[in-house]
Amino acid sequence: MASPQIQNTASTGEEMHALVRKLYPICRSITGEGVRETLRILEQYAPIQVYEVPSGTAVFDWTVPKEWNIKEAYIKDPSGRTVVDFRQHNLHILQYSVPVRARMPLSELREHLFTLPEQPDRIPYRTSYYREAWGFAMTHRQLSELPEGEYEVVIDSKLEPGHLTYGECRLPGRRAEEILISTHVCHPSLANDNLSGIAVAAFLAGILQGREREYSYRLVFVPGLIGPVTWLAQNEAATPGIRHGLVLTCLGDPGGFTYKKSRRGDADIDRAMAHVLAHDGTPYRIIDFSPVGYDERQYCSPGFNLPLGCLMRTPHGEFPEYHTSADNPDFVTAASLGGALGLCLRVLDVLEKNRKCINLYPRCEPQLGKRGLYRTVGGTSAAYAELARLWVLNLSDGDHTLLDIAVRSGIPFEAVAEAAGELERHGLLEALQVHDHSTKS
């Protein structure tokens, strides 16, 4: 793997932001043409294969729902003026609204209108996936200006047997063991939640594709909740081979990082993330697993208990733009997207290079000087490299991985890994053979 820093350039951030802007206008939902169109665009960034799962398919305790598509939807006031138009904003429609074509007085219509009184200029995001309904979302200011009288309501949608669509990018590595990256693709016109996660995952896929990989990777682009349920049901046999993983979401806002640990709490991904964040110099916090949040709920259900954490910047519900029309491309920045991609690459670099080594000269220190590994002249960086070598030698007793050594010594993993490589080249250290118990799929 080349140094991951190279990837985290300002221009990559800008490219990701351009992708966010490109995907923003598409009306995605948990099924339907929006997801297909989104995946078609992502295919330009990474080798994504698209899967279609028929409505009605049983997936654990759930059933793949009908497919929903919508052409147009509007409300006309008593004077015939269009007061709400789906074409103007995808959020105007209650997701999964059944078709409607009717006239009704405002009093009746009101029961189908959703607003945010405390944020009167924003359109809320509303869904009704598992209970048939119809409705419109609008700004509270719009609602308050509606005159009494009879309104015309049109929703030209279809809710019919079809498919649930998801994308998967598989990148085989030297080992069959896998790293799983998952991101949800079901939200319409919401930039941070979750075009940011989609963009970071797509760029990750593209970069990883161009690299030597120790692990095999799967990057999955799935609708929220029903997506991972479906994916897990269809890939259950592969789950024992998943060694590490991340759910990516809300990575474009200006806040610091929030890492939510896996249900295990001390998985390698949890420790690698904590280590990298501790040395990164940017604000962050690490929170414990809980069964609310994003798709880690499914991956970390007790029957799977996969070692996946969730990487976010500001968590859902903690920023006022959350699930409103204010979560638009202006809310996310190229710098935040680029920083998130860089963090992911650094963490994956730790996982890729982490290994257990054995000091071949375990009794007393080996004589580094005669091998040119002991500083003869001073200098801070030489002393630092030497310190890393001494730590690697001292703790390479078969019980400690390089990540363990980095954590214990307080030395960044990269310097520890570099020291280990140098010691291996000088015949002082030997990597323990890794036994790959997963099956090449």
Place this chain on the structure above:
Amino acid sequence: MASPQIQNTASTGEEMHALVRKLYPICRSITGEGVRETLRILEQYAPIQVYEVPSGTAVFDWTVPKEWNIKEAYIKDPSGRTVVDFRQHNLHILQYSVPVRARMPLSELREHLFTLPEQPDRIPYRTSYYREAWGFAMTHRQLSELPEGEYEVVIDSKLEPGHLTYGECRLPGRRAEEILISTHVCHPSLANDNLSGIAVAAFLAGILQGREREYSYRLVFVPGLIGPVTWLAQNEAATPGIRHGLVLTCLGDPGGFTYKKSRRGDADIDRAMAHVLAHDGTPYRIIDFSPVGYDERQYCSPGFNLPLGCLMRTPHGEFPEYHTSADNPDFVTAASLGGALGLCLRVLDVLEKNRKCINLYPRCEPQLGKRGLYRTVGGTSAAYAELARLWVLNLSDGDHTLLDIAVRSGIPFEAVAEAAGELERHGLLEALQVHDHSTKS
């Protein structure tokens, strides 16, 4: 079990305080008629069986002492005026004083007089159980006013072979495994130490008697130290079946709760108490086990190491009224007694309802919505109930009890238990079979 809150009413507190006042005038000691009279009164509150153990009975390293009873005791000054009279206060007599009928000068008498110079208006509580002696306790003010001259001293007591008396209330439950509640009954005319503990234990017995019980209960009313030693010696075979327990004392003063953990430190009783106290909103502190204190010293001796903690408000020695005539019924309050009873009931409720469950749909979350277990409308309490359900499902993997889940999630046990019950009724959860290894006695 009905909701325990019902019990913790102001009127119950008043009833307990009335019991304290009724028991206060009785001259109890570690043996003798005072204990018998006390137990006769307690029989009105709960089905207590009285046991008599003969003096001289060997109990581990100890021997049941002679029985002590006293009719009268006084001191007359040189003018024939009675200056100390046992009839006026039980504390005036050194407990276990041998009979005396003598005349002596003040200088000689002084060696048998106990006062509290730093609290000159309070009579101290003094005992000499295991070394034959006699003496009187009085206020320091009284002592300082005694004129020189010859005094008449009379103690009409008997220290003869008899019995040690204790009470036990046994309440069988669905399981043979037991919860042991122990309180000491040896102190004369001291309200907080320990009529408060006696009253709470007696009312607990009465309330538990009227309930469905998962566990079997024993509530023992024993003299301090020699009491639990005797009880343990006579019930040694039953001790392996004791799953949880509490020593109750000093529960009537106005202070916050102090819970002293069992010697194990992480017994269920310790965790249940910590959890309930953390959610109770009243001041409290939790302290580690130490081999000084009350009868937990015996229950937690290394040969038994029973999972009993000690519940107090202000610990012995930390309130100035401790072991003085100021520890009278005015020092304890109905509210404090009622609060202590309520706490005990809430903790017992946790132990009764605690169990390990298995999520029957462990792969991904089950679809709560189709079972009406997912909020369709908002609201804080609905969200809270849903959160409890998600935690119970996520952690019911065979490794976690409901108490574990409550502690991990920060959700009160009651809400967790309610969620578990609901999930069981919907076929999503199943309680693990409990294996009861104790013998029905």
Place this chain on the structure above:
Amino acid sequence: MASPQIQNTASTGEEMHALVRKLYPICRSITGEGVRETLRILEQYAPIQVYEVPSGTAVFDWTVPKEWNIKEAYIKDPSGRTVVDFRQHNLHILQYSVPVRARMPLSELREHLFTLPEQPDRIPYRTSYYREAWGFAMTHRQLSELPEGEYEVVIDSKLEPGHLTYGECRLPGRRAEEILISTHVCHPSLANDNLSGIAVAAFLAGILQGREREYSYRLVFVPGLIGPVTWLAQNEAATPGIRHGLVLTCLGDPGGFTYKKSRRGDADIDRAMAHVLAHDGTPYRIIDFSPVGYDERQYCSPGFNLPLGCLMRTPHGEFPEYHTSADNPDFVTAASLGGALGLCLRVLDVLEKNRKCINLYPRCEPQLGKRGLYRTVGGTSAAYAELARLWVLNLSDGDHTLLDIAVRSGIPFEAVAEAAGELERHGLLEALQVHDHSTKS
């Protein structure tokens, strides 16, 4: 063992300081006559046996170097005036300088001159053990005053096959298991680093020699780095019998104690040291093991991982006098040396007396009163002794050592050990048999 406090007198501190002054003028190095002369002086304090290991001997990854001795060395300026003379200060010579007899201009000479520009009046300590070189160290002020011109340089040294010399004091104890004390003897004319460690180790040896010993002891006086490597290579078979140990260095400066834990981190020596320091009332800090520092680097290499910590006052590099001519006998004090010796003795006392006992009356408390072990009169020290007895009885269940009990109870080890002895004498406690798995060597 007699009470260790007796040893820690002001006069012992003065005697140690006299030893420091006596050893200060000797020009020690990692080999050569200086070490031999030093060990001959130490033989007056303790029964030290001297070992000679030939140059060229392979010791793990190292080779015993040639022996270095020096007679004279000086620099004469263009006017023939001697500007640097080894006879004036041992530090003037780069250790292991090869012989030189030459004339050269100042510009060429400069490359062989070492100074401390930031401490212009101090001579630095410089070595070149493993790369052949020559040089002089001097004050920066001296250097700045040197006139241009041709200089005469003479180093009359020998670097030839010879021996590495070390001393070892072996004191057999009741058990074959050993306590290892190691200190480095390679530094010329540096008082804190490490005549202080040498003096404390020599006095320890003398005191331990006069005592009943539970453990066997080895006190080794070795050159830094190559010394412990050589000692470990020659004594590898004995290492499994080493139960505890200390590296002693920098113990004479006025700073508080610094204890660097063993690589294991929770060895008995680590816990004993932490316990004694916590009760000692002097400033101290405890730091984690790291593979930089003194000879603990070798003893704690992963192939040995011996339970040795390193006791210092101010660690190397943290005092400005470090490795300069300012680290002279005025920098170390009799009080610091005496305090260090006292601390070592108190810690060894804990290790010697530590044991696991069994309470022979584990069910309930035994009746201490009938054995005169329960205070009948008050008093703080009586209460304290009683508390220690109760803790020892309560925790002597086969799982806890006396040190464990001291740590858990917060009672100083000495009081705990005294209580245990008393309880043993009264037949209440029995020490568990120690199985000594090491071989008497």
